[in-house]
Amino acid sequence: xxxxxxxxxxxxxxxxxxxxxxxxxxxxxxxxxxxxxxxxxxxxxxxxxxxxxxxxxxxxxxxxxxxxxxxxxxxxxxxxxxxxxxxxxxxxxxxxxxxxxxxxxxxxxxxxxxxxxxxxxxxxxxxxxxxxxxxxxxxxxxxxxxxxxxxxxxxxxxxxxxxxxxxxxxxxxxxxxxxxxxxxxxxxxxxxxxxxxxxxxxxxxxxxxxxxxxxxxxxxxxxxxxxxxxxxxxxxxxxxxxxxxxxxxxxxxxxxxxxxxxxxxxxxxxxxxxxxxxxxxxxxxxxxxxxxxxxxxxxxxxxxxxxxxxxxxxxxxxxxxxxxxxxxxxxxxxxxxxxxxxxxxxxxxxxxxxxxxxxxxxxxxxxxxxxxxxxxxxxxxxxxxxxxxxxxxxxxxxxxxxx
Numbered sequence: 001x002x003x004x005x006x007x008x009x010x011x012x013x014x015x016x017x018x019x020x021x022x023x024x025x026x027x028x029x030x031x032x033x034x035x036x037x038x039x040x041x042x043x044x045x046x047x048x049x050x051x052x053x054x055x056x057x058x059x060x061x062x063x064x065x066x067x068x069x070x071x072x073x074x075x076x077x078x079x080x081x082x083x084x085x086x087x088x089x090x091x092x093x094x095x096x097x098x099x100x101x102x103x104x105x106x107x108x109x110x111x112x113x114x115x116x117x118x119x120x121x122x123x124x125x126x127x128x129x130x131x132x133x134x135x136x137x138x139x140x141x142x143x144x145x146x147x148x149x150x151x152x153x154x155x156x157x158x159x160x161x162x163x164x165x166x167x168x169x170x171x172x173x174x175x176x177x178x179x180x181x182x183x184x185x186x187x188x189x190x191x192x193x194x195x196x197x198x199x200x201x202x203x204x205x206x207x208x209x210x211x212x213x214x215x216x217x218x219x220x221x222x223x224x225x226x227x228x229x230x231x232x233x234x235x236x237x238x239x240x241x242x243x244x245x246x247x248x249x250x251x252x253x254x255x256x257x258x259x260x261x262x263x264x265x266x267x268x269x270x271x272x273x274x275x276x277x278x279x280x281x282x283x284x285x286x287x288x289x290x291x292x293x294x295x296x297x298x299x300x301x302x303x304x305x306x307x308x309x310x311x312x313x314x315x316x317x318x319x320x321x322x323x324x325x326x327x328x329x330x331x332x333x334x335x336x337x338x339x340x341x342x343x344x345x346x347x348x349x350x351x352x353x354x355x356x357x358x359x360x361x362x363x364x365x366x367x368x369x370x371x372x373x374x375x376x377x378x379x380x381x382x383x384x385x386x387x388x389x390x391x392x393x394x395x396x397x398x399x400x401x402x403x
Contacts, residue, residue, distance in 0.1 A: 046146075046149070049133070049138070049146065050145065050146040050149060051146075052146075053143075053146035053147065053150075054146045054149055054150050056120045056124075057116060057117065057120060057146070057147060057150035058150055058153060058154075060116040060119055060120045061112060061113060061116040061150070061154060064112050064115055064116050064119070065105055065108075065112050068108060068112060069101050069104065069105055072101070072104055073097065073101060076097075076100065080181055083180040083181045084180075086180055087176070087179075087180040091176060091180075092176075094172075095172040095173065095175070095176040096172075096173055096176045096177075098169070099166075099169035099170060099172050099173035099176075100173050102161065102165075102166055102169065103166055103169070103170060103173065103288075106158065106161050106162055106166055106323075109154065109158050109323065109326075109327070110323060110326045110327070110330055110357065110360060110361070111357040111358070111361065113151070113154055113326075113327050113330050113331060113334070114330040114331075114333070114334050114353050114356065114357045115350065115353060115354070115357065116334075117147065117330070117331050117334030117335055117338070117353075118334045118337060118338045118349045118350055118352075118353040119350065121334065121335055121338040121339055122338045122349045122350070125338060125339060125340060125341040126341060128341070130143070130339050130340075130341070131341070139401075140339070140397075140400060140401040141401070143335075143339070144332075144335060144397075147331050147332075147335050148328065148331065150331065151327045151328045151331040152327075152328075154327045155324045155325070155327040155328060158323055158324050158327060159320075159324045162292075162320040162323060162324075163291060163292040163320055164291050164292070167288060167289050167290055167291045167294075168289070168291070170285070170288045170289045171289045174283075174285060174289065184283075184284055185209070185283060186209065186281055186282070186283050186284070187208065187209050187210060188206065188207060188208050188209065189204070189206070189207040189209075189280060189281045190205065190206050190207075191204075191205065192204040192207060192214075192280045192281075194275070194279065194280055194305045194306065194307050195304065195305040195306050196219065196273055196274055196275050196305070197274050198304070199221060199222045199223065200219060200220070200221050200222070200273075201219070201220045201222070202217075202218070202219050202220075202273065202275055203216075203217070203218045203219075203220075204216065204217055204236075204280070205217075207277065207280070207281060209277060209281055211237070212237055212238040212239075212240060212277060213235055213236070213237050213238075214235060214236045214237075214238070215234070215235050216234070217232065217233045217234075217235065217236040217248065218230065218231065218232045218233075219231045219232075219273065227256060228255070228256055228257075229253065229254065229255050229256065230253070230254045230256075231248070231251065231252070231253045231254075231271075232251065232252050232254075233248035233249060233250060233251040233252075233269075234249055234250040234251075235248075235249050235250070236248045236249070237249070238276070238277055243276070244272050244273060244274050244275065244276065245270065245271075245272060246270075246271055246272070246273050247268065247269070247270050247271075248268065248269045248270075248271060249267065249268055250267060251265070251266055251267075251268075251269050252264070252265050253265075279301070279302070279305070279307070280307070282309070286313075287312050287313040287315075287316035287317075288316060290313075292317060292320060295313060295316065295317050296317065298313060299313050299314055299317065311371055311372050311374075311378065312372070314371070314378040315368050315371050315372070315378045315381065315382065317378070318378045318379050318381070318382035318383070319364070319368070319382050321382075322364070322382040322383055322385070322386055325386050326360070326385075326386060326389075329386055329389050329390050329393055330357070330360070330389070330393075332390075332393040332394075332396075332397055333356065333389065333392060333393040333396055334353060335397075335400070336393060336396035336397045336399070336400040337349060337352060337353065337356075337396060337400075338353075339400050340400060356389075360385055360389055363384075363385045363388070364382070364385045367381040367382065367384045367385060368381055368382065370384075
């Protein structure tokens with residue numbers, strides 16, 4: 001009944017004003033009463049208003065995350081049902097879904113943050129709670145504070161997950177997909193040339209990942225740009241149990257000293273060469289299986305070797321930092337859009353929010369192509385959407401703070 005809802009809103013409005021002014025007396029179960037003040041700190045450093053908004057923000061965020069992941073899981077089961085029936089249930093649960101769902105939660109974190117802010121803030125605005133807070137003397141800047149606290153929690157969680165926890169689980173997900181769904185593993189490579197270490201250039205005519213064997217192998221050593229040694233082999237096998245350990249078969253070593261040459265031949269030779277197959281045989285989504293420290297080390301190592309096509313690794317590294325900042329930017333936009341009660345209510349705000357969220361994701365994908373094509377650096381490409389949407393957020397914030 002409308003008159004009942006109206007009465008509840010009036011009571012809520014008066015209570016919020018009394019809370020701000022120092023308050024109301026709240027009855028306890030023993031019949032006594034106590035003062036209830038808005039400045040009372042439930043948690044050190046946080047006032048009641050902060051805790052109230054923070055609980056709604058994070059509660060809505062995690063509820064929306066669970067709901068969206070449940071829908072994604074249903075679509076995944078429908079799409080890959082044949083593969084799931086072939087695979088052991090334990091592998092499906094722990095190797096696929098326990099990796100797949102956190103990965104998507106991370107990818108959709110900006111979208112979910114935006115939706116959560118708009119959803120619960122619109123409800124506050126519809127119930128006149130935002131108006132009551134502002135009318136009681138709370139500034140829009142002060143109202144923004146608990147929202148930023150919530151954004152900081154989401155940003156910290158996103159940072160830890162994307163940089164350290166999710167990449168190792170992606171390995172299991174990719175292996176499961178290649179084994180039971182569709183094998184996208186790169187199995188061979190041809191005409192591979194890279195710098196093993198300063199002054200050493202390695203060449204492989206053909207590499208087969210199935211047996212970890214390189215054919216038509218050679219390693220040239222230079223001193224002051226002069227060739228001093230060349231080691232060749234009909235084939236070389238990489239030992240996966242020992243890092244950088246290669247076994248050469250039918251090898252020949254030629255050592256040059258001025259005009260003289262020394263030749264050494266043999267049928268088999270164990271040697272250490274600081275190169276692994278993953279350094280030159282790059283799989284799809286390899287960048288998503290490395291933690292940020294590993295990613296940084298890999299990028300620096302590949303740059304020294306003169307290996308091309310590492311843009312995807314650089315973009316992935318910058319994307320992880322950019323997505324952390326996105327939590328603050330999209331929270332700013334979400335609050336500024338939905339704090340004012342508008343005709344159409346939640347439907348309009350969520351519609352606008354979804355449009356902005358998807359445009360942010362599409363814009364990020366578009367700018368990443370700029371880095372791949374060499375038009376700009378990965379850092380600039382990944383930060384362009386944040387800068388653009390920060391300006392949009394500041395404009396909306398300025399407008400919202402005036403009402």
